[in-house]
Each structure stands twice: as structure tokens, then as C-alpha cells.
Amino acid sequence: MKFSRRTFLKTVGVASAGVTAAATMPERFLSWAEESAEAGVKLVPTFCELCFWNCGLIARVENGKVVKVEGNPLSLRGRGRLCGRGNAALGALYDPDRLKYPLINTGTRGAPVWKRASWDEALGVIAGRMEKIRKEHGPEALALFSHGTGGAFWKHLLKAYGSSNYTAPSFAQCRGPRDTGFLLTFGADVGSPEYYDFDNSRHIVLLGSHLGENAHNSQVQDVVQGLARGARLTVVDPRLSNIASKADDWLPIKPATDLALLLAWIRIVIVEELYDREYVGKYATGLEELGAAVAEYTPEWAEKETDIPAETIVRIARDLGKSAPHVCIGAGRYAVWYGDDTQRSRAIAILNALLGSWGREGGYYLPVSGGVPEYPGLPEYPHSEGVPRLDEAYPFASLQTTTSIRQASITGKPHPVKGWFVYGCNLMKTMPDREETIRALANLDLVVAIDVLPVDMIAHADVVLPECTYLERYDNLSVGKFKELEISLRQPAVEPLWESRPSWWMTRELGSRLGLQAYFPWKDGEEYLARRCEAGGVEFAELKKKGVIVRSGGASPYIVPGSEPTFDTPSGKIELFSKQLQEKGFDPVPKYTRHPQPPQGYFRLLFGRSPLHTFSRTTNNFLLADLQKENSLWINSRKGRELGLKDGDTVQLETSAGVTSPGTIRVKLTERLREDAVYLYHGFGVHAAGMTRAGNRGVGDDELIAKPTVDPIMGGTAMRTTFVKPVRRG
Numbered sequence: 001m002k003f004s005r006r007t008f009l010k011t012v013g014v015a016s017a018g019v020t021a022a023a024t025m026p027e028r029f030l031s032w033a034e035e036s037a038e039a040g041v042k043l044v045p046t047f048c049e050l051c052f053w054n055c056g057l058i059a060r061v062e063n064g065k066v067v068k069v070e071g072n073p074l075s076l077r078g079r080g081r082l083c084g085r086g087n088a089a090l091g092a093l094y095d096p097d098r099l100k101y102p103l104i105n106t107g108t109r110g111a112p113v114w115k116r117a118s119w120d121e122a123l124g125v126i127a128g129r130m131e132k133i134r135k136e137h138g139p140e141a142l143a144l145f146s147h148g149t150g151g152a153f154w155k156h157l158l159k160a161y162g163s164s165n166y167t168a169p170s171f172a173q174c175r176g177p178r179d180t181g182f183l184l185t186f187g188a189d190v191g192s193p194e195y196y197d198f199d200n201s202r203h204i205v206l207l208g209s210h211l212g213e214n215a216h217n218s219q220v221q222d223v224v225q226g227l228a229r230g231a232r233l234t235v236v237d238p239r240l241s242n243i244a245s246k247a248d249d250w251l252p253i254k255p256a257t258d259l260a261l262l263l264a265w266i267r268i269v270i271v272e273e274l275y276d277r278e279y280v281g282k283y284a285t286g287l288e289e290l291g292a293a294v295a296e297y298t299p300e301w302a303e304k305e306t307d308i309p310a311e312t313i314v315r316i317a318r319d320l321g322k323s324a325p326h327v328c329i330g331a332g333r334y335a336v337w338y339g340d341d342t343q344r345s346r347a348i349a350i351l352n353a354l355l356g357s358w359g360r361e362g363g364y365y366l367p368v369s370g371g372v373p374e375y376p377g378l379p380e381y382p383h384s385e386g387v388p389r390l391d392e393a394y395p396f397a398s399l400q401t402t403t404s405i406r407q408a409s410i411t412g413k414p415h416p417v418k419g420w421f422v423y424g425c426n427l428m429k430t431m432p433d434r435e436e437t438i439r440a441l442a443n444l445d446l447v448v449a450i451d452v453l454p455v456d457m458i459a460h461a462d463v464v465l466p467e468c469t470y471l472e473r474y475d476n477l478s479v480g481k482f483k484e485l486e487i488s489l490r491q492p493a494v495e496p497l498w499e500s501r502p503s504w505w506m507t508r509e510l511g512s513r514l515g516l517q518a519y520f521p522w523k524d525g526e527e528y529l530a531r532r533c534e535a536g537g538v539e540f541a542e543l544k545k546k547g548v549i550v551r552s553g554g555a556s557p558y559i560v561p562g563s564e565p566t567f568d569t570p571s572g573k574i575e576l577f578s579k580q581l582q583e584k585g586f587d588p589v590p591k592y593t594r595h596p597q598p599p600q601g602y603f604r605l606l607f608g609r610s611p612l613h614t615f616s617r618t619t620n621n622f623l624l625a626d627l628q629k630e631n632s633l634w635i636n637s638r639k640g641r642e643l644g645l646k647d648g649d650t651v652q653l654e655t656s657a658g659v660t661s662p663g664t665i666r667v668k669l670t671e672r673l674r675e676d677a678v679y680l681y682h683g684f685g686v687h688a689a690g691m692t693r694a695g696n697r698g699v700g701d702d703e704l705i706a707k708p709t710v711d712p713i714m715g716g717t718a719m720r721t722t723f724v725k726p727v728r729r730g
């Protein structure tokens, strides 16, 4: 079926109806739950972990087996719906490739020989080496890399042990620059999930963000609502993504020039006085300096840089001015592109500020305050005095970067790092420059991997701890700050399979072997959660029954008379000109620098998300692998034909730095991509023994990115700077 904007909006009608119906469903669901229980069917509300969005779901359990999952209508992040990945929960739970028992590596890192171990033996080995590291190098020599809800328990263990070195690839390899750019401008980041008020927008602008393929459940529903209500949509992307195909304007920008477009828009908004004078006058500082700094970025100059016609640039800027403040220039999510990403994100923040969209209907809403306190009565964490920060080189890194831990593991500077816990993140695929990661691993005294699947990282661990899936465990609470506060509970629908265990148990057991029992007083996961709820005034029995409790904050999510906003910046205002950046030697207003373009015969490697997969975490899922087994290489049809390629041809990729992909990928010729770039879905190119469905399928961008440029402001690793060419083999 041809999917036009019209049919899309017809579907929107159905979607909206679904959302309305969902709002009236909870009571029905609850009585249904009781009836079903009588009939011998158990319905267990919990939340999804097939991506970080944490949508509420209800697991249907028959004869001790989960047979189906459905969206929980009470969930703000799902609203009664699950995305394609979320619906494949059974493929995660019943994956025969899952890690089943603790394993000890009797071979070497990278060439493991596995010995099945008891929990007692595995935890004993880990605790022994942790004690040795603490004695020889101090507690700060231990680091944690984590991704996912259970990471909170490992962070707690690390802090109780005495280390502050916890990190997540989601900062320096993903959204760090945009959070830093917004923090520097507004004194607040954009949240996760983001505080976009898309459903009330009159004009939405997305830059390099492919919502829909990036299937963030409620956010996709919000965009759909916004479009149904008549919002304009502008998508800036070298590729005609699915969302770009629904846009009023698709701007196929020359890669690496987004900042030029943003600076030209900022200039037009100032010169033509399209900005919100009252808002900027009241809440912002630095307009004059900003105006002077962007004076050179004319639309005609931007046309030459970006390949977008000057009149289009002007027309869209004027339309944004007309729709302000109900406009949302999206901050994106994956933002580590070219190395000046904090400044690009600053430019997005500044444009939003000029249009007055922060704290305004249809722009960025102000999230509810509050939360749920931590477990009460725990001892203070120990602090090591005088230990230098690993991220000294990146003055605005608001979170520890993965790469500085890797660097300290190699050099021992500014202090040694000798042990890694890797929870739920496949570092072999999430961190660029794999050789460097392997060099760091070689220097360590302890590598522990905690995961559900035998991902690529496992082969480099000394000890592997099998975690049970999100359908088999109590976990930390998921507390979402939206216009309302959403508290979601994860609870087991079924018992853990094989010998897998939850993180609350593993960390408590390790804690007790390390003499840290006082930090882990809970009897079990349920008691841990019940005490937290009790401390926060949350009715635990109700949460268990419903899975989600939503609390209204009372205050308006928008700036209204009498609710003046505060900005946590040095000036207490929105900083269009940043003295903080200036004092540290950075440009106080974003400045355009031209990035290298692909050499003759090469293409810029772009990558993004498949709507059916969450990176390499789901490529082994038998339900999802059935739908998409491997990725393909998008290449412009004309360029592809010029190279003698046709649809379905198998090629390897070779970079201009001489790296060749270990695997092959099929060619997909398309008109939906510029001629200077190729595109593939991220998460493929898995080479882990034991991942029987994902193994050796397609090519991973991570296999090709070597020596990435680093954002000097916050340490993000730029990953759109690799140039490749397809090479036929055989």
C-alpha cells in the first residue's frame, strides 16, 4: 500500500481513537484481571525493557508460561500500546541462547574457555579480586559500565565499595552533547523521555532524527497527534526516513552541515525580529552578542554549505516565527555526529529559546517535580579523598565518559583502573575503536559481564553472571517525569529460567561477601520496592495490582503568570551567549567549522535504528529475527548503478582509514538517500559465539569506526565521520 500523508492521518484517526479508548480502560482491565485470576490465568502488570522507554505491559501467564503481552493502558509511556519490539517479549524470555549459568573463563580474554560455575564460586572469585584491587589500588580503581534498569543495583554496589567511576555509553556515545548543550543554555536538559510537547505543536522540526523508525512509543503517538491537529513538519535528514516521507518539508541536507542551517535560521529570526521579544527580554541574556556572532551566516552562505536553497531556509524560518512559541525544534537523541555536537545542540537550544518554546505549549513542557526517595536508612557511601577526576579534559561532561575510563585503564592515568563491571551493555559494539577497548581489557585484573544473552562482550569477561529477563524479576522502580509523575513497577510474571538471577540478588550477595551487608538490608526484591514506596507515600499494594501509578504535580507544565520559571545557569537566565564556555576557552556562541567530506570514491557512513530492533540487544530475538535477520546497505540508485551494483548484491565495506568489515552486507539501491552517503541499520554484525540467529549477519557500523573525533566540551565520540566504499568479494 502506498502510505501517503493522507493515509497516515487516517491511521492517526484510528490511533487517536485507541488512545481515547485506553483512557477509559483501566477499571475494565482491573476487573478483567480479577476474573482471569479466577479462571486460572494470571495477568501480571510490569514494564518492558526491550528498550529504555519502559512502557507498561501486562503479561498473560497460563500454566506457568507467559503466552502474551499487551500494553498497560495506565502507562504514560505506552498508553495501552507496545511497539513491534515490545510485542516480541516472548522471543526474549524463551530464547534458548540465553546465558543459563554463571561462567568462569579459564582461557584468555577474547579467546575464552568456559567453565560452568556455581553462584557461590563465581561470586567468591569476583569478591576476592575486588578485595585485591581495593587493597592494591584503592576502590576508585573499579569501574561500572551500565545500561538498563537493573544498573541501579550495580551502581549502588560500586558506591558502597567506594568508587564513583560509573558510566553509561548512553552519554558519550549517544545523547551527552544534546543534554550538555541544553544544560549550558537553559540550565536543564531535555529529559529522557524528552519533554517535547509535540501533540500541541504547530510546527515540529526534526534534525537527523528518525522518529517512528526510532520507535519511542508515546513520542511517536504524540507526533501523530500533533500532525493530526495540523502541525507542520520539517525534517532535515540526508535520507528520506519514514517520518521525512510524511513531512511538509524534507530538507536533504549535505551531511555534516546542520550547524550552518541552524545558524542561518538563528540569524533570520534575529534580523527579521521573528523572535519572542517579551520572552527573550524577560528570560534570556546575550541577544546582542548572539546577533553579532551570527551576522555572517546568511541564507545564501548556508545554501552553499548545506545544499538547501536559501529561499527554503528563509521560508521555514518565517513559518517558525509565525507559529512561535508553539514550535518544537527537536533536540534529537543520538547526537554524537561530527565532534562539535555540543555546539550544534546549543544552536538548537538557542533557536528554541528565541522562539520562546521552552516551557510553552507545543514546545518543551516543564516536567513535574518530585520522585520516589531511595531505600531509607542506608549508611552514607564512603568517599575517597584527593582522587583526580578521570574526565578533567572535558570540563562540561555532566556524566563520566566511557572513553576516559578506557583511557585510564590503558595508561593508569590520572589514576589506575583495574576492574570493570559491564552490566547490560555490549561494549564491543557500543564503544567506537574496538582495538582500544581490547587494549584496555588486557590491563585489567577483573572483568565481570552481567547480561541475559551471550553478547560480543561476554568473550572478554573473566566471570559471566546470567541475569534473568525483565519478565522474571523485581527490579528498580521506573520513575518518569512527564507532565505528571509516573511510577512503574517491574515484578516477575514467571520464575527465572535455568540459574539466572536478578540484579538485586547478585549485588546483595556480593555486598555480603565484601562486608557491605549494611548497604543491602532487604530480604528480597519485593521488600526493597515496598520500603521505597512506603518512604515515598506510594501505595505498594496498588502499584503491584496496577503496575503504574500516576501522580499529578499540581503545577502547570507551561510558563503561566504567577509561575515564573527558574534557569539553573550562572546568570539565572537562558544563556544565548555562554560565559561559562568562554571562560573555559570555548566559543560562547556556536561557530561553524567545515568538516571533511568523503574523498573521491567514498561515501559518508550513516546509520540509525531499525523499528524492529534495539541495537544488538534484539537481533537474536527469534520473533524479531524472523521479521528482520540482517541489515542492508542503502546506496543512492544512480551512484550504485555507476559502481555496477544492483539490488541484493553482497559487498564488504572498506573505510578510507583501511578498515574492512569482517562480514558482508546486501545492497539496497534507493532514491531515498543523497549520493554522498550510505546508510545501514545499527545493531547487526554480531560475531558472538552463541548468538545463533544474530551471529554473522550483516555489517555493524561499530566495526568500521576507528579513532573518532572527540567533542572537546563533554567528551562525546563523533561517529558520523567514517567514509566507506562497497567492495565486491568473490
Ligand code: SF4
Residues within 6 Å of the ligand: 048, 049, 050, 051, 052, 053, 054, 055, 078, 081, 082, 083, 084, 085, 086, 087, 215, 216, 217
Ligand atoms: S518503546 Fe517498545 S521496546 Fe521500548 S519499552 Fe516501549 S514497547 Fe518496549
